[in-house]
Amino acid sequence: MPSKGHLNLITNNSSHYDPQISELVSRMDLNEKIGQLSQFSGHDACIPDHLQKALREGCVGSILNEVDGTTIKEMQRIVVEESRLGIPLLIGRDVIHGFKTIFPIPLGQAASWSPELVESAARVAALESASCGVNWTFAPMIDISRDPRWGRIAESLGEDPYLCSVLGVAMVKGFQGDNLADVGSIAACAKHFAGYGAAESGRDYNTTNIPENELRNVYLPPFKAVAEAGVATFMASFSDLNGVPASGNEWLMKQVLREEWDYPGFVVSDWESIKQLSVHGFTANDKEAAFEAANAGIDMEMVSTTYHKHLPSLIGEGKISVSQIDSMVSKVLRLKFALGLFENPYIEADRLPALLCDEHLAVARKAATKSCVLLKNDFQILPLDANNIKSLAIIGPLADDAYEQLGTWIFDGEAQHSVTCLQAIQDAIGDRVELHYAKGIDSSRSEDQGDFAHAVQIATSSSVALMFLGEESILSGEAHCRSDIKLPGCQEQLISAIADTGTPIILVVMAGRPLTLEKIMPQADAVLYAWHPGTMGGPAIADLLFGVHSPSGKLPVTFPRTVGQIPLYYGQKNTGKPATNDSFMHMNDIPLRAAQTSLGMSATHLDTHFTPLFSFGYGLSYTTFCYQNISLSQHSIALGESLEVNVELSNIGNIDAEEVAQLYVRDLVGNVTRPVKELKGFQRVYLQAGRSRTLSFTLSSADLAFYDRKMQLRTEPGQFHLWIGGNSETELRTEFEIHNEVN
Numbered sequence: 001m002p003s004k005g006h007l008n009l010i011t012n013n014s015s016h017y018d019p020q021i022s023e024l025v026s027r028m029d030l031n032e033k034i035g036q037l038s039q040f041s042g043h044d045a046c047i048p049d050h051l052q053k054a055l056r057e058g059c060v061g062s063i064l065n066e067v068d069g070t071t072i073k074e075m076q077r078i079v080v081e082e083s084r085l086g087i088p089l090l091i092g093r094d095v096i097h098g099f100k101t102i103f104p105i106p107l108g109q110a111a112s113w114s115p116e117l118v119e120s121a122a123r124v125a126a127l128e129s130a131s132c133g134v135n136w137t138f139a140p141m142i143d144i145s146r147d148p149r150w151g152r153i154a155e156s157l158g159e160d161p162y163l164c165s166v167l168g169v170a171m172v173k174g175f176q177g178d179n180l181a182d183v184g185s186i187a188a189c190a191k192h193f194a195g196y197g198a199a200e201s202g203r204d205y206n207t208t209n210i211p212e213n214e215l216r217n218v219y220l221p222p223f224k225a226v227a228e229a230g231v232a233t234f235m236a237s238f239s240d241l242n243g244v245p246a247s248g249n250e251w252l253m254k255q256v257l258r259e260e261w262d263y264p265g266f267v268v269s270d271w272e273s274i275k276q277l278s279v280h281g282f283t284a285n286d287k288e289a290a291f292e293a294a295n296a297g298i299d300m301e302m303v304s305t306t307y308h309k310h311l312p313s314l315i316g317e318g319k320i321s322v323s324q325i326d327s328m329v330s331k332v333l334r335l336k337f338a339l340g341l342f343e344n345p346y347i348e349a350d351r352l353p354a355l356l357c358d359e360h361l362a363v364a365r366k367a368a369t370k371s372c373v374l375l376k377n378d379f380q381i382l383p384l385d386a387n388n389i390k391s392l393a394i395i396g397p398l399a400d401d402a403y404e405q406l407g408t409w410i411f412d413g414e415a416q417h418s419v420t421c422l423q424a425i426q427d428a429i430g431d432r433v434e435l436h437y438a439k440g441i442d443s444s445r446s447e448d449q450g451d452f453a454h455a456v457q458i459a460t461s462s463s464v465a466l467m468f469l470g471e472e473s474i475l476s477g478e479a480h481c482r483s484d485i486k487l488p489g490c491q492e493q494l495i496s497a498i499a500d501t502g503t504p505i506i507l508v509v510m511a512g513r514p515l516t517l518e519k520i521m522p523q524a525d526a527v528l529y530a531w532h533p534g535t536m537g538g539p540a541i542a543d544l545l546f547g548v549h550s551p552s553g554k555l556p557v558t559f560p561r562t563v564g565q566i567p568l569y570y571g572q573k574n575t576g577k578p579a580t581n582d583s584f585m586h587m588n589d590i591p592l593r594a595a596q597t598s599l600g601m602s603a604t605h606l607d608t609h610f611t612p613l614f615s616f617g618y619g620l621s622y623t624t625f626c627y628q629n630i631s632l633s634q635h636s637i638a639l640g641e642s643l644e645v646n647v648e649l650s651n652i653g654n655i656d657a658e659e660v661a662q663l664y665v666r667d668l669v670g671n672v673t674r675p676v677k678e679l680k681g682f683q684r685v686y687l688q689a690g691r692s693r694t695l696s697f698t699l700s701s702a703d704l705a706f707y708d709r710k711m712q713l714r715t716e717p718g719q720f721h722l723w724i725g726g727n728s729e730t731e732l733r734t735e736f737e738i739h740n741e742v743n
């Protein structure tokens, strides 16, 4: 089984490599050992003298951010041929959503709810980056993200532990392949361990306070899942977790990762995050930082040099033992053996497909197609029929911007390979439809309305206005957080100006996060959310607009109405006074000088409805899917048993399409309170118009386990609700119970 293959590669095969590793470690001096624990940044296709010297002395374990094949080859040659022990290098790179062929941002890929697609995208990224000499990527990022202000939500797989686990594992499989030693496989890295996405106020690098129970039930499951699937490495988070920064967090790295999960791979710090332990105020200086990090279990230091400078004296003083260092080094060496670097450290580009080849672009197009989420489609204005429209106005700063459609974290992607929406629409319609184009504003951030007039003029004289709005790439990603997540610049004014013409508007949004769209929703007749769709975004979006495919993406995160609702996620707790339509009161309905009262009131804001604008799992199609006849194999199972859930899915429209069926449960009573809904299964299915199909899901009592008050993972007997449908607000429900005794 391929999925077990890479798990065993690190765990079981360790015994295979252990004699070689021990022998090698026994020949290493302290400098060489600490070298293996040190990762340095590359220098744009050059190897400065100091780096050459360090490589020759065997004092470098890994290089990051060098992607020039010739330079990498030369670095590998120096360490292999000129250093005393000839230990090859790990070459790390942030290959986050593609290398040269850029796929939708990870959050967009998550909207596909397709593990197969996510795996294929990661596979292509692995093949392309490996052909340049990269053998280790810093992905997947599996931080649960419930705050769209946080710029790195773009890089995440969304808000849900189950979806994030399934897709995270798929990404790991794609990068690592069946065998890490295969040409084209690269090591993956689960990051950022842990809780990084819970940064206060959505400000990157900010403090996180996450109760242990929530950490274990929400934030850790994706990490546990990829650890079990054999992810080669972990990366520590920059953030302070409950008062102890992750890079010095012994509880997290030792107790949870090593002792409880028995994780055999190695842990790398984040960029200078060991040195930053002192900036956090957790250590007084670099030496203490090196001690805390090594002691916690950070095996490799990224970029800063506290290990290099201070581990020797810490060992001399007996604070860190040589056997501890040997164990850290062994883990790094084990990955190098597993990758086959000792047999062949050099790039085998001729055995790998060409960068940006047709197959890779086809995967990118498919990924972008399945990632787009149709949020609105009044009067079925979409799909457009090119034979029945006279003229189209294409408007907006993102209609023809080859760079901005790529999104954040595209160090190696190049705009020149992108196909934009304008180009793709031109190709799709040929000369059947009159096409007019106006950017309207210069960039998504621009406040200059000087070019509105041209946009208004072409909209006025066209049958339909296709608007491409959103956020430029740089407005999301690391350290790029926003306190207000509406359409930036004067885009809201632009859409109003176009709406005033009376021409129907189809809005395509490209963005790195959910935006607050409530205000502009009424102005658009249809809204397609395309995230940052990558190299092939244009053709994919054109295919959807003209009905070659039906949209099938579903939201992997909740879309709030206003920023003040954040954090807003579907798996919330019920509270003692849950919000209901009956109890909800808008401030405008409260009489002036009303007497203070909380009677009959509930967990709501006074100035906005308590529901999201769009819920988790939501996404429309050009057809209509109907779910009915939900049935269970048994309504009562014992602990340790499973039940089968069947539901009939029908495509009752007249367009063939794919749908993502979602299964949710609620554990009604718990030793700790349980979320009002939890995703426990999903299936992406293709159904022809007019056809029905029975979908089956298996749910075991173990799937319902959670960490209780004593932090024990267990399933509690009791009553459960179960829903199946096309989004998290589905009302098609049944019930079952779990009991203690065997039937």
Ligand code: BGC
Pocket (backbone or CB within 6 Å): 064, 094, 138, 191, 270, 271, 478
């Ligand atoms: C990021 C990591 C990334 C690393 C290397 C850091 O700033 O937090 O996610 O892998 O840089 O580029």
